Amino acid sequence: MAAVCALAVVLALLLPRTQAAGDGSTGTGSPGIAQGSPARAEEECTDPEKQTLSPSGADGPTIEEIKNRQGEKRKLVVGVDQNSYRWGYRNPNSTGTAELEGFDIDLVHRIAEDILGDPDAVQFKAIPTNQRIPAIQEGRVDMVVRTMTINCDRLADVAFSAPYFKTGQQVLAPKSSTVEGYDDTLADRKICTAEGSTAYSTLEQGQKEGDLPASADISRTVPNQLDCLVRLQLGEVDAVVTDGALAASQAAQDPTVELKGAAFTTEYYGVAMKKDADDLVRRVNQILVDYRKDTSGGWQSSYDKWLSATLGAESEDSEPPAPQYLRKS
Structure with a gap:
């Protein structure tokens, strides 16, 4: 002990x-x-995990701003955890720079690959739990991928993707x-x-x-x-x-x-973004659809690699429900 x-x-x-790479x-x-x-969901907020926008692969102003970053700054800036074992953590037994790895980190790389064409075009920022929402609102990060639960209170401050984990x-x-x-x-x-x-x-x-x-x-x-x-x-x-x-x-x-x-x-965990970043929310939701369908290097593959040892080989209890997109604007 x-x-x-x-x-x-x-x-x-x-x-x-x-920064350099996250908490949750x-x-x-x-x-x-x-x-x-x-707290008890307010009457106007029910099923918070469904309060997101429908998927789209189109670019919009938020994505264009990310793509227009120059040089070393042309990266997706993501708030993550760096000390949650198998989710977002630095493996002390790894060689070299002990890069971030884990289930959440795999998803970040997939989002960066889709938006910027390079899975490594990411600037990770370590943020404590109570700074996840301020980091988004203040523009310190483009999104937070950090075991963050979708709930009604948070929907008043940020936008969420569809769920990616239960x-x-x-x-x-x-x-x-x-x-x-x-x-x-x-x-x-x-x-x-x-x-x-x-x-x-x-x-x-x-x-x-x-x-x-x-x-x-x-x-x-x-x-x-x-x-x-x-x-x-x-x-x-x-x-x-x-x-x-x-x-x-x-x-x-x-x-x-x-x-x-x-x-x-x-x-349900979701990817959190600014409330007005509609194009980014839609794009992430499209990425999640494709990520779940990818049988060789997608959601299931990441689960098997990182979480099966602690949550069990069968992933059904952790799989999010079929997404519903009830938010209209």
Whole structure:
């Protein structure tokens, strides 16, 4: 345990905190399955994962601006995670510059290849969870591909693609813990979540609605999701709540922890972009259609490479639903 903890701390300290390549987290919850909105969906927002534009391969003003960048700046600028194992991370065992790799990173390369003709025409920017939306709104990135849940609150600030992955909130705790999942066993426990994540909003809403014991301490928030694993290893918190997809990867990094109980929300990851970048949203949706159809180097191939070891060989539970495009403008 001490060795694993030390390794996690070292990795966390070694990871760059600025650009060069990313962070993530993700709904409401009773022990049943709930929609992954940080709060109850407002009446005017239903099925947030369907509130996107229909696919198109056409260029528009946003894409033209990206294509018109000159020299070394002619790249797609993408906010990503760099410390989520198998999603967006720097492999310390790789040779050379320890380039970013993972499921989200594969998707970024596919988008860059389609728009700029070069899968490596990407400038990665590492952004903490609570900076994902500001980074888009302030124009620091063209998009965020960083295990980002589509929900109603976020749709007020950014536009999303159709879903590219299905997951749900789960509890991560030491194997020796008496915590059993999202239930009364979390009473009097210190729970870690990432700032700006839907995990925190889920717990906050859960306490308001009585689904989570009022005595559970949900104040232990951190900038990056990996920091929760470190705090769990150090004994500073009793449990972590995050997306099951991310929690499974963290359990693979530390054999002393495990997922507790089933997922208690249903959530979908999407690519986030500026609200007025309609042409880019449509283009990404077209890329996702083609990516899912590609049997040799597309979605399934990326899943098999990065996620099958932690989520299982069968990908059905992680596959997003057939996309619906209900947003008209």
